[in-house]
Amino acid sequence: MSADVPLLRVAELSAGYGPVQVLHGIDFTVEPGEVVVILGANGAGKTTTLRAVSGMIPARGTVEFEGRSLLGTRPEKVARAGIAHVPQGRGTLAELTVEENLRLGAFARRDAQVASDVERWYEVFPRLGERRDQQAGSMSGGEQQMLAIARALMSRPKLVLLDEPSLGLAPIVTQELFRVLGELNRETGLSMLVVEQNAGLALGIATRGYVLEAGTIAVTGSAADLATNDDVRKAYLGI
Amino acid sequence: MSRTGETAPGVTARPAGAGGAARVPRPAGPAGRNPAWLVTSLVLSVLGAYFFVYYVPQNYAPSRVDLFTEALFVGLAATGLNILTGFNGQVSIGHGAFFGLGAYVTALMMDDRAYVEFAGREWGLGDGVPFLATLPVVAVVCLVVGALIGFPALRVKGLYLALVTLGLAVLFPDLTKRFVRGTGGTNLVGLRGADLAPPDWYDWFPDVIADPLDDYVGARDQWAYYVALVLVGLLLLAVHLIARSRFGRALIAVRDHEAAAETVGIDLARVKVSAFALSAAYAGLAGSLSVLVARQANAGRVETFQLSIEFLVALVVGGTATVFGPMIGGFLVVFFRDWIDQQQRLEDLFDSSARAKLLSPAIFGIGLIVMMFFLPDGIVGGSRRAWRRVTRRRSHPIT
Numbered sequence: 299m300s301a302d303v304p305l306l307r308v309a310e311l312s313a314g315y316g317p318v319q320v321l322h323g324i325d326f327t328v329e330p331g332e333v334v335v336i337l338g339a340n341g342a343g344k345t346t347t348l349r350a351v352s353g354m355i356p357a358r359g360t361v362e363f364e365g366r367s368l369l370g371t372r373p374e375k376v377a378r379a380g381i382a383h384v385p386q387g388r389g390t391l392a393e394l395t396v397e398e399n400l401r402l403g404a405f406a407r408r409d410a411q412v413a414s415d416v417e418r419w420y421e422v423f424p425r426l427g428e429r430r431d432q433q434a435g436s437m438s439g440g441e442q443q444m445l446a447i448a449r450a451l452m453s454r455p456k457l458v459l460l461d462e463p464s465l466g467l468a469p470i471v472t473q474e475l476f477r478v479l480g481e482l483n484r485e486t487g488l489s490m491l492v493v494e495q496n497a498g499l500a501l502g503i504a505t506r507g508y509v510l511e512a513g514t515i516a517v518t519g520s521a522a523d524l525a526t527n528d529d530v531r532k533a534y535l536g537i
Numbered sequence: 538m539s540r541t542g543e544t545a546p547g548v549t550a551r552p553a554g555a556g557g558a559a560r561v562p563r564p565a566g567p568a569g570r571n572p573a574w575l576v577t578s579l580v581l582s583v584l585g586a587y588f589f590v591y592y593v594p595q596n597y598a599p600s601r602v603d604l605f606t607e608a609l610f611v612g613l614a615a616t617g618l619n620i621l622t623g624f625n626g627q628v629s630i631g632h633g634a635f636f637g638l639g640a641y642v643t644a645l646m647m648d649d650r651a652y653v654e655f656a657g658r659e660w661g662l663g664d665g666v667p668f669l670a671t672l673p674v675v676a677v678v679c680l681v682v683g684a685l686i687g688f689p690a691l692r693v694k695g696l697y698l699a700l701v702t703l704g705l706a707v708l709f710p711d712l713t714k715r716f717v718r719g720t721g722g723t724n725l726v727g728l729r730g731a732d733l734a735p736p737d738w739y740d741w742f743p744d745v746i747a748d749p750l751d752d753y754v755g756a757r758d759q760w761a762y763y764v765a766l767v768l769v770g771l772l773l774l775a776v777h778l779i780a781r782s783r784f785g786r787a788l789i790a791v792r793d794h795e796a797a798a799e800t801v802g803i804d805l806a807r808v809k810v811s812a813f814a815l816s817a818a819y820a821g822l823a824g825s826l827s828v829l830v831a832r833q834a835n836a837g838r839v840e841t842f843q844l845s846i847e848f849l850v851a852l853v854v855g856g857t858a859t860v861f862g863p864m865i866g867g868f869l870v871v872f873f874r875d876w877i878d879q880q881q882r883l884e885d886l887f888d889s890s891a892r893a894k895l896l897s898p899a900i901f902g903i904g905l906i907v908m909m910f911f912l913p914d915g916i917v918g919g920s921r922r923a924w925r926r927v928t929r930r931r932s933h934p935i936t
C-alpha cells in the first residue's frame with residue numbers, strides 16, 4: 299500500500315433515511331494509524347455518517363477503503379474488508395455469554411488464533427475475563443460497552459468505528475476506556491474513527507477532528523487546534 | 538511486532554502478531570460441574586435409556602408403541618421448527634407443509650401404484666423403495682424446498698412471516714389434491730402391510746430387540762419405533778452440536794440483533810435461508826416417520842394446519858432455543874391429546890351432544906394458557922431456573 303493513499307477516504311458523502319436527507323456532501327479522511335474524532339450536536343448526523351461508511355444505509359458520493367470503493371457494499375462485506383463498527387447503544391448479543399460474543403466477533407476469521415485473541419482481550423479488559431460465562435444481557439452498561447469494543451477488535455480490523463463509546467458510562471470508566479483506546483492505538487497502530495460527546499477525552503487521544511453541523515462539516519483541524527478553538531470549546535467542552 | 542507492558546494485542550490484520558501472548562490463568566469461573574448434578578444426570582440417563590430403548594417397545598401394546606413413535610416424530614418436527622423459530626427467530630406456522638412433503642415423498646417412493654401427475658406426465662418416484670432409502674431423498678428435497686421458501690421469506694418478518702407460512706399450510710393440501718394420484722385417484726397414498734415390514738436384516742439383531750415370535754407384520758410397530766428413536770437421537774445430537782457451533786452463534790446473533798450480526802460479518806440472508814432449509818429437512822424427516830405409523834401419506838387442510846400448530850405448541854411448551862425442549866414438548870402434546878381423546882370417548886358413551894365435541898380443544902387451550910402462565914420459558918427453561926435456585930441455596934446456606 300503506497301503511503302499517500304488514506305486508509306479511509308470519504309468525499310461528497312450524502313445519505314439519509316428515505317426522503318429525509320441527513321448528510322449533505324461531507325469529506326474526511328482517516329490515515330493509517332490515526333485516531334480521528336467527529337464532534338457534533340445531537341442530530342447532526344454523526345451516527346448516520348458511520349452507518350453510511352459501514353454500508354448500513356444507502357449513500358451517494360465516495361467511500362474508499364485502502365483505495366477500493368465501499369459504496370453499496372453490504373455491511374458484512376465491509377466488516378470482512380477490515381472495518382469494525384461498534385454501533386451506538388452497543389448491540390451486544392444479550393442471550394449469548396461474554397465469551398460467545400467475543401467468538402462471534404471473529405466470525406469472519408478462519409484462523410486458529412481466535413482462542414488466544416479471546417484471552418488477550420480478557421487481559422486488556424479484566425472485567426470481561428471475570429465474567430466470561432455470564433450472559434451479556436445481564437452485564438452493566440459499562441461492561442457491555444467494553445464487550446462491544448472487544449468484540450469488534452476480535453475481527454482484527456484495520457479501522458474501528460466507535461459511536462459514542464462513553465454513552466452511559468461513569469466518568470471514571472470513560473477515562474479508563476479512553477486510556478485503553480489510546481494505548482491500543484499507540485502500541486498497535488490501530489486506526490479509529492470516533493464519534494464522541496466527551497470532546498475533551500476524545501481529542502486527548504486523537505490526531506485530528508471534524509465538527510459536523512446539520513449534515514455538513516463546519517470545522518476541521520488537528521486535535522490540538524480543535525481543543526483550543528473557541529467555538530468548539532464553547533459548544534463541546536463546556537468552557 | 539514487539540510488545541511491552543501488560544497490554545499489547547496485535548490487532549492489525551497481520552496474523553504474525555497473534556502468537557506469544559502469555560496466557561493468564563483462568564479466573565475461577567462459576568463452580569464446575571457439581572457432583573449432585575453428575576449423579577443425577579447419570580442415573581436419569583441410565584433409567585431413560587432402559588425405558589426408551591427396551592421397556593417401551595418390548596412391553597407396550599403396538600398401539601401404545603405407535604403413540605411413542607408419534608411423540609418422537611412430532612417432537613422431531615418441533616425440534617426442526619426450533620432451529621428456525623427458537624434459534625433464528627423466524628416464526629413459522631406452516632411446518633405441517635414440510636412434514637407433509639416428507640410423508641408424501643416417502644410414501645410415493647415406497648408405493649408402486651401412486652404417482653405424481655405433473656406437466657402431462659406420470660412420475661412414479663419409485664416402486665417399493667425401502668423406507669430407509671427414502672430418508673436421504675426426503676432430506677435433500679426438503680432442504681431445497683425449504684431454501685426456496687426461505688428466500689422470499691427474507692422480505693418479511695414477525696407476524697407477516699407467520700402469515701406467509703400459514704399460507705404454506707393452507708396451500709399444501711390443495712397442491713397434493715392437484716398433483717398426487719394415490720389410492721382411488723385421491724391424494725391419499727396408502728401403503729400395504731408388506732411395504733411397511735421391517736427389512737430382513739432387522740432379524741439379525743438380538744432377540745431382545747427384534748422379537749422372533751413376532752411375524753413381520755407384528756414387528757412393524759417396534760421397527761418403526763426403533764427407526765424413529767435412532768433418527769431422533771442422531772438429529773438431536775446434530776442440534777446439540779449446531780447450538781455450540783459458529784453457525785449456531787450466527788443463528789442466535791441474527792435473531793437477537795440483525796444489525797450487530799451484520800457488523801461482525803454475518804451474511805443475514807445466508808444464515809436465514811440455511812435455517813429455513815435445515816428446519817424444513819427436520820420437519821420432512823418427521824413426516825417420513827409418520828408414514829410408518831399412519832401407513833399412509835395424506836394431507837387434509839385441517840390436519841396440516843393442526844400439525845403446524847402442534848409443532849409450535851410443542852416448541853413453546855418444551856422451551857425454545859433448547860436442545861431437548863421441543864422433544865419433551867412433542868411428548869406432552871401427543872400424550873395430552875391422546876388422553877383428551879380418551880376422555881372424549883368415555884364422554885361420548887353417555888352424551889353425544891355437541892358439548893362433548895368441544896371438550897378436547899377447550900381443555901387443550903386452557904391447559905396451554907395455564908402452562909404459559911406458570912412456565913413462560915417452557916419446561917426446560919423453567920426446570921433450569923428451579924435447578925439454579927436449588928443449587929444456589931445449597932452453596933450459600935447462610936443467607
Ligand SMILES: Nc1ncnc2c1ncn2[C@@H]1O[C@H](COP(=O)(O)OP(=O)(O)OP(=O)(O)O)[C@@H](O)[C@H]1O
Nearest residue numbers: 315318320338339340341342343344345346347386
Ligand atoms: N432510522 C432513522 N430514520 C429516520 N430518521 C433518522 C433515523 N436515524 C436518524 N434519523 C435522523 O437523522 C438525523 C441525524 O441522526 P444521527 O443519529 O446521525 O445523529 P447523531 O449526530 O448521531 O446524534 P446523537 O448525538 O444524538 O447520537 C436526525 O435528525 C435523526 O432524527
Ligand SMILES: [Mg+2]
Nearest residue numbers: 344345346386
Ligand atoms: Mg449518534
